[in-house]
Amino acid sequence: MQLQAYTKEFSKNLQLAFPVMMGQLGHVLVGLVDNLMIGRLGPASLAAVSLGNSMIFIALSMGIGFSFAITPLIAEADGAKDIKNGRSYFHHGLILCTINGILLFLVLLIAKPVLYYLDQPPEVVELALPYLNIVAFSMVPLMIFQAFKQFADGLSQTKYAMYATLIANVVNVVFNYILIYGVWIFPRLELEGAAIGTLISRFFMLWFIWEILRRKKKFAEYFKWGRKEALNSKVFKRLLNLGFPTALQMLFEVAIFTATVFLAGLLGTNPQAANQIALNLASMTFMIAVGLGVTATIRVGNQKGLAQFKDLRRIALSTFLLVFLIEAVFALAFILLKDWLPTFYIDNAEVILLSAQLLVVAALFQLSDGLQVVILGALRGLQDVKVPTLICFISYWIIGFPVSWYFGKAKMMGSMGIWLGLLAGLSASALLLYFRFNYLSKKLILKNYKLAQSKI
Incomplete structure (x- = not known):
């Protein structure tokens, strides 16, 4: 098949992906703003945010x-023009996400004492706990927001979540500034001020997306509630069967990145601060790939609803090619700007040098990281989640983490060794997930061909 068959899909892919990219970047920018403002308070404060967010990110994932x-x-129902089922999936998903947000908040509160047993610098732990208390509560509005966001994304209406997230970031910046440093009549709260700013911005984000969606004519049918459909156990079960393995996929990946925070903490405060800077920069480029991953889910789901499996495969491959090209540009940028980017976060020569070294490894895993998340998105569109979950576990925890643990010791390669483990895990994941998609998409095409032949 000619290259043009794939590249002609780039425009539509980017049209869908761009708002998701901006929305996902908005989530990361909340952390970026916290890091930039808190970095001026010193390495211990920056390391504390890193430690507190490490637990938040596990729950968030x-x-x-x-x-x-x-x-x-929603995408499959939309492709089949089935509003009734689409509405049911939305309502059940909203209920489950609300319950999920409350449970995650409670789990984070219960898990706080774990920080004392991770062999982290004591001053960092003491600073992290008050920050964690407040940000944990923001999981409730954030999870409800996610239900509205994923619903709108499934209908290919990706721009509304972007608006909500970007405006919420402005709210976050304002409250961060006045509460961290104590501007005008407001007290100087430092790390707790950053946490309060995040909490306020997430409640605002939820209010905004709810307000804008309920007023749009396109969504009117979906906002009609019925008591019986809210109690349909079969729909809940289908959402859980898809959602739980997907949550585990996210957990396995985010947990290995979180493990780097703990491993870096064993090396000292400065390596942990450098690790946080490199992770924050890498996470911003990763959110671009996440946008294309959501696009792959939407478009593959639509084609599955239409039973157009050749187009499904071609469109999915176009998203893989597009993310590869974009991440190649980011990889080059990380290498060229490795000594300059960390200076935005902190004025500490050792931390800047360590961050620059980590960005070289981050540049190398941009390609595999981008590919694996987009291929996962395509498999999610096929509603194939169980085997990809096993692949993620093997890649990150059987292959990647042992490399990080062994080479990340001070007497070995230190921080660089930790990140080589990430490179190994992400590369294995991308390769194995591609084999899975290649097998399933060809199988669907062959099955559809045989079905067509039997009808002749």
């Missing part, structure tokens, strides 16, 4: 992964 179950079901 579970919650967001769970909510991803809504998108392929």
Whole structure:
């Protein structure tokens, strides 16, 4: 098949992906703003945010992964023009995401004492706990927001979540500034001020997307509630069957990145601060890939609803090619700007040098990281989640983590060794997930061909 068959899909892919990219970047920018403002308070404060967010990110990955179950079901129903089922998936997903947000908040509160047993610098732990208390509560509005977002994404209406997230970031910046440093009549709260700013911005984000969606004519049919459909156990079960493995996929990946925070903490405060800077920069480029991953889910789900499996494969491959090209540009940028980018976060020569070294490895895993998340999105569109979950576990925890643990010791390669483990895990994941998609898409095409032949 000619290259043009894939490249002609780039425009539509980017049209869908761009708002998702901006929305996902908005989530990361909340952390970026916290890091930039808190970095001026010193390495210990920056390391404390890193440590507190490491627990938040684990919970966040579970919650967001769970909510991803809504998108392929809505996309398939939309492709089949089935509003009734689409509405049911939305309502059930909203209920489950609300319960999920409350449970994650409670789990984070219960898990706080774990920080004392991770062999982290004591001053970092003491600073992290108050920050964690407040940000944990923001999981409730954030998970409800995710239900609305994934619903709108499934209908290919990706721009509304982008608007909500970007405006919420402005709210976050304002409250961060006045509460971290104590501007005008407001007290100087430092790390707790950053946490309060995040909490306020997430409640605002939820209010905004709810307000804008309920007023749009396109969504009117979906906002009609019925008591019986809210109690349909079969729909809940289908969402759970898709959502739980997807949440585990997210958990396995985010947990290995979180493990780098703990491993870096064993090396000292400066390596941990450098690790946080490199992770924050890498996560911003990763959100671009996440946008294309959502696009792959939407478009593959639509084609599955239409039973157009040749187009499904071609469109999915076009998203793989597009993310490869984009991530190649980011990889080059990380290498060229490795000594300059860390200076935006902190004025500490050792931290800047360590961050620059890590960005070289981050540049190398941009390609595999981008590919694996987009291929996962395509498999999610096929509603194939169980085997990819096993692949993620093997890649990150059987292959990647042992490399990080062994080479990440101070007497070995230190921080660079930790990140080589990430490179190994992400590369294995991308390769194995591609084999899985290649097998399933060809199988669907062959099955459809045989069905067509039997009718002749």
